[in-house]
Amino acid sequence: MTALQVRDLTVRHHGPHGPVTAVDGVSLEIPPGTTLGLVGESGSGKSSLAHALVGLTPVHGGRVLLDGREVRVRTVGDRRRLGRLVQIVLQDPDSALDPRMTVRQTLVEAATVFHRLDRPARAARVTGLLELVGLDPGLADRLPRQLSGGQRQRVAVARALAVGPELLIADEITSALDVSVQAAVLNTIRDLQRRLGLSMLFIGHNLPAVCHVSDTVAVMRDGRIVETAPTEALLRSPRHPYTRALLDSVPRLPPGRS
Amino acid sequence: MPLPRRYLRSPMAWITAVMLASLLALALAAPLLWGAAADRPNPSAVLQGPSTAHPFGTDNLGRDVLARVLTATRPSLLLALAATLLGATGGILLGAATAVVGRRARRLLAGLINLLLAFPALLVAMFLAVVFGAGTAGAVLALAVAGIPGFARLAQTLAAAVAGTDHLAAARVLGLRRHRLLWRHVLPNIAEPLLLATTTAAGTALVALAGLSFLGLGVQPPAYDWGQLLNQGLDRIFADPLPALAPGLAVLYAALTFQLLGEVLAGRVARRTPAPRTPAPPPAPSERAEDGLVLQVEDLSVELPTPEGVIRPVCGVDLSLRPGEIVGLVGESGSGKSLTALAIADLLPEQARITRRTLRLLGADLATMTPRQRDRDLATGLAMVFQNPASALNPSLRISTQLTEAVRAHRGMSRTEALTQASDALRQVALPPTVLRARPHQLSGGQRQRVMIAAGLMMRPGLIIADEPTTALDVTVQRQITQLLSGIRRDSGAAILFISHDIALVGEFCDRVLVMYAGTIVESLPADRLATGARHPYTHALVASVPDLGADRDRPLPTVPGAPPDPLAPAPGCPFEPRCPRRRDRCAEQAPPLGDLDAEQRVACWNPVPVEVLAS
16 A cells, blocks of 8 residues: 655646746645545646656656655656556546557556566457446557547546556546446546555545545646545535635525426 | 458549559569679670660770679669668667657757758768778768767657657666666657658668769679669760669659558558538428527437447437526536537538437528528527637637627627627626737636637527536636626526536536437436436436535446447437436337427437436
């Protein structure tokens, strides 16, 4: 099990008018086997934070600790060591998978990055991974364009799980999906938490979706975390006014007349 | 890959194929057939003009010019191809590498490519040919090097698009090594346009190589290519034009072939002709107008030709709005909800075929109007607000111009009058009049969407169609926009058709909700019945799948198994039948009509969800 600790993390981007601080001294902690939800609106820096954690964006200050050891991503070797432990699933179902590779090729590639597998073992692994994310193993020989958005996102999750990571970062993975499809992906995530005991960082702007899969929720605004609380406590008694504004903005079906 | 049938119909494809085949045949056969004649000197026939024995004359050693030109096809083509392939390989590797190397190396490579591009390719080629020394190898190498920057830039641009995709980011995080990223993930995804560029470049390389040989920097005697022959023929071009003309024509023919080949291949990539469509029947007048309706649509269908065949994304939609009513149109992506709105506003692409029994806006029949009159009625009676405020406003025009354009055109209003009205409209959407002087990029997403709504209000429309107006906005801003629309309805009495995929938002904010599935409306009900009174199994499932803040997190969210029907293969019967938990035999055979349940609710289902189940 892996615990993630982030201390004072700062990420800057090059903007048209000089550097922009996207993540401004963020500290957070994910104890082993738990899920931290990170909510915030567009531009709040939540995706920059996720990208920095897996080394897709350079870090300008602060430290990231995995099991108490500091993470640095300087070389391909560093990245491989990190990739064994931490994987990420990104937002866009259209570009999540290589359009020219079948589901099987994608999953085999990921599963063989760190382990040698012979032919029968590969087939078994692909079947196992697809079943893990609730997909029919018969989809293995399809190309991404022959899959729906929700199926593609679940294949992307399976690819991330193929290396057997201990921490999974989900960056807005349901934002581009329809509600009924989103529900299926959220169920898959809940199921994985139970079966694999994964630690997760689940990022989104849809508060109900994030809360549904998270033990603890952190609210991010303008690059800073304004409130962190266990999910029930945050929903029951939000302390920061911005959290309250977010909660109040969630559309709710009017209660029926009957 | 089977050739598309279109190739068989395209005369250009045929011509190109014949030209290419003739070049290949010549390159293969000419040295065998005419090689001996081309090399046999004949002292008795030196520098002859055209004759029956030598149609293009002879050269200074009495060799037949035609045989030499034909024989030179092979070396000319081979050298041009070698130069192109060398240059393309180097350039593509250099350019594509920018997508997989680290940031510092990427900047260095990009700088290098920029620097190399600054030198004109042909000059570089000539300079290098001199440096490498006159000769075949030197000329080919020089041309290859000169071609590298162009290929590198193209590959760099294409690879940058791949580098930005989520799958490449995921592959990096997986820890794949760089060469694998390059070979497996970058190059296959940019291969197609690069192949086209290489084809076209081969034609250019052929001409350039002939040029170098002509200048004496390329192929050296006794070897010869077309450029060499051109050089030899040029000495006596005024006395005898044909010996010079023959190699020139050969160069032209081959270069043209490569260019045409590039065109034909590119055409396959770029143009996908849609299936032919049947002509639309003349519009019949709408059925009798119902009093007091802002919008009256009956039996609206849309047919769209696609490369795979004609689809019917909207089939038989009825909808009507009364003044001051907010109606939500909800459905998932591909359900046809946006196309319905576009069909009403006459904004569908030209190939789309719209049929309807009735289409009345503010009582006027849009079907029988002249196009001009219809445009005017739509412009003054209907306002559209789109999903993406960033692209709905013209980025180069000030807000004042964009707000006043329509009233000045359709109402003939003066500039000052229009500007006063524009600041009024901005006040209605809670923006200060200073926004008039701004340009779109200076406003936030929420502000731009307000400007779009203000632009709609300028014409004092009877109907506002808002197509996913808040989907691109944050939840807190979404709340402001829906409150704003409610306020506008209250103040102006306009009806609003609010299109969204978010059933919770629609339920909260609208009076009445229409649920759309696979191009048909499956249920129409008052919004306050959504939570507990939805009768169609799809509506029911859609409502249940919304995650609720108070829900038990240990219970899985209800989902709808299966996927929407394939629009290319419509089945008879209810479109929801394959996914429906309440299906009966009848459902697969006959599509249920949208029937009245009571005064306020209609449902298209043979076996609607009973009310008792919902209550429990």
